[in-house]
Amino acid sequence: MTSKSGLVASGTSPLGFSRRHSLLCVNNSGYMKPHKDITILRDLAKRYAEIAADPIQDEKRKLWRDHNSFIRTRIPILILDWPCAHEIPEIINLECEDPFYRTHEYNLRIKLFHASCGDDWVQEPWITQRATVVTPEGLWGLPIGRIPSNVPGGSWKFDPAIKNLDDANKMVLPKHVIDEEDTARNVARLQDAVGDILEVNVDRGPAWSIWGADISTYLSYLRGLDQLMWDMVDNPDWLHRVLAFMRDGILKAQEEAEKAGDWQLCNSYNQAMPYSYELPDPKANSGPVTRDKLWVFMAAQEFTLISPEMHYEFMLQYQLPIIEKFGLSAYGCCEDLTNKIDMLRRIPNLRRIAVTPVANVRRCAEQIGTDYILSYRPNPAEMVCCGFDPDHIRRTITNALEDAKGCFLDITLKDASTVENQPWRLKEWVQIVREVTDRY
Numbered sequence: 001m002t003s004k005s006g007l008v009a010s011g012t013s014p015l016g017f018s019r020r021h022s023l024l025c026v027n028n029s030g031y032m033k034p035h036k037d038i039t040i041l042r043d044l045a046k047r048y049a050e051i052a053a054d055p056i057q058d059e060k061r062k063l064w065r066d067h068n069s070f071i072r073t074r075i076p077i078l079i080l081d082w083p084c085a086h087e088i089p090e091i092i093n094l095e096c097e098d099p100f101y102r103t104h105e106y107n108l109r110i111k112l113f114h115a116s117c118g119d120d121w122v123q124e125p126w127i128t129q130r131a132t133v134v135t136p137e138g139l140w141g142l143p144i145g146r147i148p149s150n151v152p153g154g155s156w157k158f159d160p161a162i163k164n165l166d167d168a169n170k171m172v173l174p175k176h177v178i179d180e181e182d183t184a185r186n187v188a189r190l191q192d193a194v195g196d197i198l199e200v201n202v203d204r205g206p207a208w209s210i211w212g213a214d215i216s217t218y219l220s221y222l223r224g225l226d227q228l229m230w231d232m233v234d235n236p237d238w239l240h241r242v243l244a245f246m247r248d249g250i251l252k253a254q255e256e257a258e259k260a261g262d263w264q265l266c267n268s269y270n271q272a273m274p275y276s277y278e279l280p281d282p283k284a285n286s287g288p289v290t291r292d293k294l295w296v297f298m299a300a301q302e303f304t305l306i307s308p309e310m311h312y313e314f315m316l317q318y319q320l321p322i323i324e325k326f327g328l329s330a331y332g333c334c335e336d337l338t339n340k341i342d343m344l345r346r347i348p349n350l351r352r353i354a355v356t357p358v359a360n361v362r363r364c365a366e367q368i369g370t371d372y373i374l375s376y377r378p379n380p381a382e383m384v385c386c387g388f389d390p391d392h393i394r395r396t397i398t399n400a401l402e403d404a405k406g407c408f409l410d411i412t413l414k415d416a417s418t419v420e421n422q423p424w425r426l427k428e429w430v431q432i433v434r435e436v437t438d439r440y
Contacts, residue, residue: 064275141172174253201284261288296326304335341367
């Protein structure tokens with residue numbers, strides 16, 4: 001589906017591109033081809049292509065295929081997400097001037113630094129250009145309001161658009177629309193710059209996926225977290241109507257994307273490496289696939305303090321029809337699911353469960369057993385953010401491995417907002433954890 005209307009991107013980063021579904025902008029009147037920027041990008045692409053072609057990538061693919069399919073392996077280790085990138089000179093010292101090339105330079109520099117850390121992330125042999133996805137404001141036709149902190153780097157507060165119950169009537173149903181002209185222009189620019197070095201993968205997946213499809217994230221943006229909790233008690237019928245509207249809207253947009261042939265194997269996502277023997281491997285420009293060939297990630301971080309019964313009533317039952325369209329699923333990001341493992345058993349295609357820093361590892365492991373993959377996420381503050389204590393890291397990881405003995409477990413360091421300007425900690429963390437896991 002095509003449109004030449006403008007696009008709205010949400011979640012802008014300091015570099016000027018979206019965190020949740022990056023939409024790369026280009027001057028509609030055409031572009032000049034800056035020789036310097038392309039030279040920089042080509043040099044980075046060549047370095048990355050060499051890493052992606054290393055046979056170790058196939059070893060890591062097999063590791064994840066086996067692990068996610070319940071075949072015993074060594075324990076996989078991952079670093080996920082890079083909020084500390086601003087403290088890593090190899091990433092943040094950008095040289096490109098054109099915003100389009102600068103965005104791809106940033107992404108390549110992250111990949112190169114990530115590869116140097118020695119974890120089990122698979123460096124895929126392609127570079128991705130996101131299609132220009134046209135969306136209503138805030139995905140649902142309402143603005144995402146935030147009150148910024150008066151402290152540099154501080155947390156923002158919700159300024160929800162749905163202040164009165166009737167404001168929900170202003171929400172609009174999603175529609176999967178791609179600006180084909182702008183997408184083709186961006187793809188041509190990237191292809192012209194590095195297409196002879198790396199395959200240019202065009203990601204045409206809908207904006208209503210991952211965080212745009214878990215319902216919880218955008219409902220909290222639009223209503224406010226505290227008010228959402230009150231609504232479960234004070235306005236349950238109204239809340240059920242809003243949840244049903246969002247569920248149906250997400251299903252509609254995802255179905256439109258499937259009918260348009262815009263779901264591809266690059267759209268598998270599970271907050272780890274989406275490999276298994278049950279589903280096809282990720283692939284660039286695979287051509288159309290149905291959702292049952294893909295992993296889906298789902299979470300409800302905002303419901304971490306909600307009881308299992310209310311979590312099911314006011315969230316999971318609305319997420320289930322979305323999840324069930326996919327082949328395999330992963331549930332949980334940063335929320336505590338210790339008391340909700342039984343609730344999650346309602347998900348028929350569930351394969352991975354997050355066990356977060358605030359969760360009780362032993363109790364989770366006892367419930368998960370060998371029924372699911374246990375995705376253990378140690379506290380990044382204790383690992384790399386607030387000092388660096390190798391002995392403490394060893395104790396923490398050892399205790400978790402003892403608590404989860406017998407489980408199919410992997411370890412993910414995620415959301416490290418700072419490394420206190422000591423990026424060497426990340427590689428050292430991987431080495432320490434590897435030494436510990438090698439004994440199990």
